Amino acid sequence: MTTSCSNIRVVVGIDFGTTFSENLGFAYANVANPEKIETNDIWPSKTGENKTNTVIRYDEKFELIQWGLPALAERTSKKDKNSTSNSSHKIAELFKLHLGKISYENKPPLPSGLDPKKAVTDYLREMGKLMKSTISARWPGLIYYQHVRIVLTVPVEYDEKIRFIMRQCAYDAELILTLESENLEFTTEPEAAAIYCLGNLNEHPLKVGDSFLVVDCGGGTIDLTIRTLLPNSRLSELTESTGDFCGSTYIDKEFKKFLGAKIGKSALKLVEEKHYPKLQYLIQDFCANIKLPFDGDEKNWQDKEIDIEEICPVIMQYVKGEEREELEGCEWVITLDFRTVKYFFDKVIGNILRLIREQLANSEKTIAAIFMVGGFSESKYLLQRVRQEFNRQVPYISVPSYPVTSVIKGAVIYGLKMDTIKTRVLKKAYGIELYRDWTPDDPIEKMDVLNDQKKILAFKKLAEKGTEVDVDQEFKNTSWPTFADQKVSSFKIYTTSKNDAKYCNEPEMNLFGRLGLELPDVNLGLDRPVEFTLTFGKMETRAFARSLKSGTTAKASFRLEL
Structure with a gap:
């Protein structure tokens, strides 16, 4: 299931764009020559471009006919002005938007009967075939599932549940060998762009300790993150990343x-x-x-x-x-x-200015620079409006070189040096459902009586929303068996946008996942505490456990509640 990091020879970054104007691309590099990042520029019916269109054409049975540019656009001549199209063909675009938390009325139409996850999977499968052939041609003898790490970029709006759906799609598309494969990593689009900007900082007046805002201007989404430059070319996240559906x-x-x-x-x-x-x-x-x-x-x-x-x-x-x-x-x-x-333009740009304004207001530190990346960042009018609005507040506003490929190249850099990101800011508060003693401060209607004792199901917070945490920071809690012969225990993990939540049935409280624990040393009865650890700073939650009596590792499993 797990591949040792020492086996990784090639890193591939994939930027899965939302629309036909902000498209899909991939870049790659060999760990032996990390400075040489190559961007694919050969696509179906198209050569010389860094990306291709995020579009699929199906037949009436939803069998894939074409993908990329050939599936999208056709020109007709004047003699064809009364022509009819093959109505049995079904065009799917903007399907990635259906995975995000977008209102129903703003969801773009899909062909009737098409599951957006199928479209994502089919597209990744076709792209994967091209990716595998490209890599095998460059490095013969390389074993794909052993030697290749994939870094897939996602919008900041994608929470861990949506990222898991993307993992399932990648598995079904045969990009990874097992669903749990550690050869697939995620990073957000603005985080990847921020990493890319690290390589350009020598061109700009930034020093260790300075903070900068990255605005990833895509086709479907605009994503923002504020990062602080740390020693040894590492980055910390200063504020909670934000984004919205207001791309070009x-x-x-x-x-x-x-x-x-x-x-x-x-x-x-x-x-x-x-x-x-x-x-x-x-x-x-x-x-x-x-x-x-x-x-x-x-x-x-x-x-x-x-x-x-x-x-x-x-x-x-x-x-x-x-x-x-x-x-x-x-x-x-x-x-x-x-x-x-x-x-x-103005309504769209107005929303982008609002997002930038909110990020700057949330930062307690002075922002030294704004870097605008992504396809829409090449708009002269957008850059003009951003500078006009913020040049008195932020002294340096720039579009780095090659902004269209900044995200995929940043994803490759992240895959080559995954300790580049030191901290992230939690977008939710995390906690467990805990059965504790009822107190007079608790609502009487929530009280439960167990063995003549007043109990209540409460929310025990493990991590606060808005907290800057190391990516491998551990959040611990200790569990004891309820019964002397109990061999397993389970906890419900909840997330909420409120840091003052007390109960798991409050508004804005969501069941995030379930933690399963083995309780070893049954011969010790009730006196066998197990410490479990959850990491929330990574892009995917991990669980660990150990017996506090024997010090041995206990089996722990975390499963998302989809």
Whole structure:
């Protein structure tokens, strides 16, 4: 089940982007030459790019047909304007968003009957085939499941339960040999980006003890973390990492609303249903020619024209009534002026500024720099707005070199030197359900009577929310058997967003997992305390136990409650 760290010869970092604009990529390095991190640039039907599109095309039985760019966008010629698509094909994108805690109304549609976990698994499987062939070509004789460590990046919004689902998907996709394999590690996207920024600090005026904010500007999510530079190029986390669903793809959503107003909502719906790849070609054309170059300076602006008949003529057959008359009058050309495009951006950027503002307010230390990474960080208008808002508060605001690959390269660096991260800040309070004596301060309705003794099920806090902890910091508690011949014991582990919680049935209290303990030395009866230890600073909780009588290791198991 476990592979010794000394067996690891290659580290692969995977940045599983959310959308077609913030895509999937992987990078890798050999531990013998850790400075040479290579980024894959060969994808299906596409060479020379660091990432490919997070999209899958299925047939009617949900058998995978294509993945990446070939599954997404199709251009049609004018002679195809009355064509019909293969309606049996099903396009799945944005499926990773379904794993996150996003409101139902904001969840993007998936083909009916498709489990988002299947989509994640299928995509990882295809990517894994390419990854394995790439690595085996570079280093013949390498045994993949023994010699390769994978570091998978996830948004900060993904709690441990969602990360476990990602682990299950990686196992089902044959990226790891066993579900419990230690060859798979996780890091958050902004944490990986912060690690990448370490390699660029000699270019910036930062010194040991300084703190900096990393803003990972992705397609689906924006993730933020404040880190402090420690000696020996290590990092501690200063505040709780935060994030939200307000990436650059929400600009595309505003463009789609605008398009729907021009061609009619019913026409847009029919095009989405019948010609989705062709519609995506139009949206990608908008991204490449309008969204990415937009700098927010009206003096540099020239109105942009979108020729429907040239770029996406299949739309024409569905446009009716007043919309058709208007579009025919302008020869099927839609014009975008400066104010309209600026409107697409401003709501999204406003949310990013809010997130930055909240992070800076939560920090007790002065922030020396803001580093903006990810695909959306290349937006000149976004950088301009961030500098305009925060340049008096933060003296240095920068986009590091190669911001698009910062997360995957940071993931590789983390896999090569996993002690780079010294501390993390807990996003929840952790504790156990404990049967203790009832007191007059406890609610009478919660009292239970056992063997003529007043008892109550209470929450015993082990770790506080917002606490900065070492990644391997241990949180301990001691358990005694309830019965003289008891051989096993179990505890419910709860998490809560409140540090003052007292009972496990309070609002915002969630069952996190179950801890199982073996109670050795049965011959000692009740006098055989077992100390159990839980680590919450790692990306995945670990449990250990030992007998306080004999000092021997006791068997402990932790199982997430999914």
